[in-house]
Amino acid sequence: MGPNALYELLDSGEGWKLERFGTLVCARPEPQALWQKRLPESEWKHRAHVWYRARSSHSGVWERSQTLVPDSWVAEGELAGRPLRVRLALTAFKHVGLFPEQADNWNYIINRASYIQNKPFLNLFGYTGVATLVARMAGAQPVHVDAVKQVVRWASENAILNDLDGIRWLVDDALSFVRRELRRGRRYAGIIMDPPAFGHGPRGESWKLDEHLDELVSLSLQLLEPGPCVYILNTYSLGFSPVVLLNILTRRLEMMHLNVLGLEVGELLLKPREGMPLPAGIFIRFDALEKSL
Numbered sequence: 001m002g003p004n005a006l007y008e009l010l011d012s013g014e015g016w017k018l019e020r021f022g023t024l025v026c027a028r029p030e031p032q033a034l035w036q037k038r039l040p041e042s043e044w045k046h047r048a049h050v051w052y053r054a055r056s057s058h059s060g061v062w063e064r065s066q067t068l069v070p071d072s073w074v075a076e077g078e079l080a081g082r083p084l085r086v087r088l089a090l091t092a093f094k095h096v097g098l099f100p101e102q103a104d105n106w107n108y109i110i111n112r113a114s115y116i117q118n119k120p121f122l123n124l125f126g127y128t129g130v131a132t133l134v135a136r137m138a139g140a141q142p143v144h145v146d147a148v149k150q151v152v153r154w155a156s157e158n159a160i161l162n163d164l165d166g167i168r169w170l171v172d173d174a175l176s177f178v179r180r181e182l183r184r185g186r187r188y189a190g191i192i193m194d195p196p197a198f199g200h201g202p203r204g205e206s207w208k209l210d211e212h213l214d215e216l217v218s219l220s221l222q223l224l225e226p227g228p229c230v231y232i233l234n235t236y237s238l239g240f241s242p243v244v245l246l247n248i249l250t251r252r253l254e255m256m257h258l259n260v261l262g263l264e265v266g267e268l269l270l271k272p273r274e275g276m277p278l279p280a281g282i283f284i285r286f287d288a289l290e291k292s293l
Helices: 041-047 100-111 130-137 149-161 174-184 209-223 242-256
Strands: 007-013 016-021 024-029 050-054 060-064 072-079 082-089 120-124 141-146 168-171 190-193 198-200 206-208 227-235 258-261 264-270 278-291
Touching (some): 007 041, 007 100, 016 041, 072 100, 082 130, 082 149, 100 130, 100 227, 100 264, 100 278, 120 130, 120 174, 120 209, 130 141, 130 190, 141 149, 141 174, 149 168, 190 209, 206 209, 209 227, 227 242, 242 258, 242 264, 242 278
Parallel strands (some): 024 050, 120 141, 141 168, 190 227
Antiparallel strands (some): 016 024, 050 060, 198 206, 227 278, 258 278, 264 278
């Protein structure tokens, strides 16, 4: 996603980031931005339409510098040569409905469209669903799972904005869903997962990243079709090293007598046209699964 599309990182530093989502410029706290800002404070105040002010560790409010700033808006851009429209909103949780660091993963999916065309593709912890839309654009048959009914509705609205159908929308606990899919004998040509640090399913199920991630990796590997595939796991939470994901995956592959090809592990970054790149999570992914000899 280019700097003039849906998103642009304008500046970061001193615990903040300045970002443009479509036509709206937001200033949000960013604890990893420990360096000095490139732009002067006066420029931040001039550019930012809204500032997020935390009220607790889980919620906050948006202060508007202009009275006509909407609570919700549609941002338009392009991905892999195709128009992409996303409804965004000023939520109490600091997010606006788009995670632009995922653009590298979206392109990864598009570049492997032949692996997933006309095949099931699973998006766990799917939130507002851009990865689901991308998989559908690539010709897959996506299954979108999130525990929160409102964000599943939000994701389905994004599909309507892009004239996309053929997507299965599910309000469910991710880990419980994966366990049931294995019992049903279902298989997927692609899986993408973006688990949070903590969460609850719609029936009160508890999710803790440090307790459940290893099981999720094990079960999700069993859901994959052998051969060419798309497998992406990323997380921003808990400050994990990429080596944590690598070690979990490597050990599970050994135990299951599996090999993977095209393995990549590293950091997701937000890159401005000028200034410092901003770390925005870690990822591990591969594009082929096979039995070891």
